[in-house]
Amino acid sequence: MKFEINRDELLDALNDVMKAISQKVAIPILTGIKIDIEEKGMTLTGSDSDITIRTFVPTEKDGEQNIKVVEKGSIVLQARVFNEIIRKLPTNNVMIETETGLQTHISSGKSEFKLIGSDPEDYPILPDVKDDNSFSMPSDLMKSIIRETVFAVSQQETRPILTGVHWEAKEGKLSCVATDSHRLARRLTSPDEMPLEPFSFVIPGKSLQELNKILPDNTESVEIIIADQQVLFKTRNVLFYSRLLEGNYPDTSRLIPDESKTSVTVNGRSLLQSIDRASLLAREERNNIVRFSAGEGKSIEISSNSPEVGKVEETIEAITITGEDLNISFSAKYMMDALRAIDGQDITIQFTGAMRPFILKSANDDTILQLILPVRTY
Structure with a gap:
């Protein structure tokens, strides 16, 4: 040579x-x-x-x-x-x-x-992946899907299936879901040329993070080919093979509440910055807890109390608040991750009670959904 x-x-x-x-x-x-x-x-x-x-x-x-x-x-x-x-x-x-x-x-x-x-x-021979079962999507859409879901995979190997993102296709729609059992991130999309046959597989979160670094920030087409225990992502000059995780992914659809007692619409960036400031004191605590209160009018109170460090309180204006008064506590990190995934748009948060999971969505777009379990503080 x-x-x-x-x-x-x-x-x-x-x-x-x-x-x-x-x-x-x-x-x-x-x-x-x-x-x-x-x-x-x-x-x-x-x-x-x-x-x-x-x-x-x-x-x-x-x-x-x-x-x-x-x-x-x-x-x-x-x-x-x-x-x-x-x-x-x-x-x-x-x-x-x-x-x-x-x-x-x-x-x-x-x-x-x-x-x-x-x-x-x-050197090991590459797996033989036939493109009988394939579809494609633009690279920038693929990067968005990864960014909006992969952060919510579990970091614990106790339930290996939760360390991946569940991709499932039914009736021409693709659902991508990640959960670590304390939070959930879901992205819905309808790529062109979806396979006629439904599919369901779980891609390791680490594989998607590495794929994200390689994909171009443009609309170049990425072909996705599904095989036994392997998925292949194909761009013009790069082939990216990943093994798939074995096992059954839990049915997460039943975790998502379909009604709410309190609904708050607020600017996502303002809320993110407020929670970021409140978490400056909460970081000293093991669970990084921030409290969120919504009552009459359009004011939301964000607060955090660390006995050894001090306390912080801040009020921000909501766009709308409807339903019951609410006091709830949650992980500042989980909330900030969810808000970053929705990326600074006006967001709607739907609560079903102080100890029930709540969901965040873009006020104008139902394709991205984030769910967080609150934390008991009393």
Whole structure:
């Protein structure tokens, strides 16, 4: 194998693939990156067996030559070392060549490195994913769905299924739900070209967080292909495979109340900033509790009391308040996460009592829903 490549193009590809590399893997070769060189370009593959990222760099891009292929071939190189070397090379022209055996020669300007590679034949084969069951959506919509749900997955491995986001399709509609049993985030959408067959699978939250870093901030189409225990996200030059979590996701629809005793509409950004200030004192407490009171008129009182630090009270104006008077306590962190997901719009909060779950929605849009369980403070 021998080729010359533009360093910046190689670094862009490495940035994507490195997101799949972990030093804690059962198969030692997975600490490496597989490099495949063919006439049409270079393919890099990285995997930790939970996620696999494959990215392709074409020989030519926008009429300019990125790669000059002298001899085709494959090698697996230690990912962290290879990445650091390429990052610190002195010029933008990089020559990579495998010599006798698995020794790999990397040169740029007056710098030369020799790395001992691994046999590419020992690298695990990618899962075979057929696109019989697939649909697509714009990249920016996919990023929004991830941002609005993934923060609510459980961080505890006691119930592994809750560490993922549940994607379920019925009648042309896609529902994405995450819950850690103290809060819930749901996003509804209707992508084009949904599969005719209903589907239900759970994607690990960590996989979605890494996918989010790779997806472009534009309307480029992302194809989603569903297979046994695997899902593949496909963009123009990147393939992102993730394993799926096994088990049955709980039926969360019955957790969402369909009536309310108190309804408050308020500017989301004002409420977020107020709760952020109140949480300055609440942070000292283990549960980070803030109190929320709504009564007659349009005033909401946000307060927090930490016996060893002090107390804070603040009043903000609501747009509307209807129904019964309300005093409720909740985690400031959970509330702030939910408000950030709805992103500064006017929001409606519907309460069914001081100790019942309450929901937050955009005042103008039902597709994003956040649910939070209150905290007993007496």
